Amino acid sequence: MDLAAFTFDILLPALMQGLIITLQLIACSAPFGLAFGIAIAVGRQYGGGAISWLCKTFVFLIKGTPLLLLLFILYFGFPAIGITFTAFTASVVGFILCNAAYNAEYIRGALISIKDGQMIAAQALGMTRWQAIRHVVLPQALRRAIPGLSNEFIYLIKYSSLAYMITVIELSGAGKLVATKYFLYTESFAAVGIVYLVLVTITTVAVNILEKRVAIPGTTRGTTAAQL
């Protein structure tokens, strides 16, 4: 079989199917990863006492454990204590936990970078603490966190490949199956690699556009030093 026929008739259709699963994994994980990341960062920064400690411990544990081991715990470990996930759900849960922990660190850094005066001023205007966080601190902090968050999103794209290790046939898994069946390893994995490179490159460009779109004139990175 010649390479062109292999590529177009066998490899690409298989990779397309895998790509759809990869995109589903990312689409199910990223929004929750972001939401929990914000919640954990706010909880750690403003929660006080027990909540703050809980958020800190969560991040500590998740960041210390390899994602692949986390997936094994969810997929192979949890059935032993009576909770069974499908491979896809286990992957999504693992990605959300991991993504949330890393996002939380970036958001916390951004929260710290917003000067205390903002909170004091907001409260002086009669806002509650929660209102001040929601309407004054977070909108600024999240914009500053965009570069870090987008990095984590790109990591999520790449680490979604680990779902294959717990039997989800996503992009890398689809490539592996074709490679093993036809003994064309370099070609198959190179094609898989190209798809990931395209995904990552598109994301990088998209994030740069997003960052410019949501920028508030006068509060961008270049001028932060002049603030307050």
Place this chain on the structure above:
Amino acid sequence: MDVLLILIDWFPYLLSGIATTLGLVLSALGLGLLLGLPMALGQVYGSRPVRWVIGIYVWFFRGLPILVLLFLFWFGIFPMLGLGALPAFAVGAVVLGLRGAAYQSQIFRGAVQSIGEGQMIAARSLGMSRLTAIRSVILPQAMRIALPGWSNEYPNILTDSAVCYAIGVAELLTITSRMVTQTHITMPIYLAAAGIFIILNYGGLKVLHGLEKRIAIPGFGSGAV
């Protein structure tokens, strides 16, 4: 406490897994440093084609998942180059190292670029060659600035080293998975593995932060900037 007994029983085996994991991490960090530093210098001081080639390398190794890189090299590129007989450990270490080099080069590049241009001009005006100036003036400062960022490569590579499970390197995760299949005790063994990874992770970071303090020059460095 039969779980504890099993863990004690398998302890030597577990230790070999830890040793393999640390071996992977240290060789990958070393290779990454060896390649990453020249790449960073090439990207700052090199000619246009050199910068371009390094840029492509970094884009490639940072854009691919570690799993795909391992598969590509283990099943594809190394056998194609006639290196099919390389043990999985060597392939894992080299792939983690090549990938680490891409990340490390960007850490060092940022550090080198953060050194004011005046330093190079001053060194040159004192009669140093470009290479001497880089070696004796720029790098000693840049390396100290880069160290905190570089320290973060350690936990990254440690957690990524677990993916070498996929090509059958007998590192900690592989060893624990074998223990699980043999003993049919899942959760406690996986949690023990997670505990070991966490200890290795933060223990290693403590050592690196100690090193940062050790080599700090008073009045210079991240603490003072």
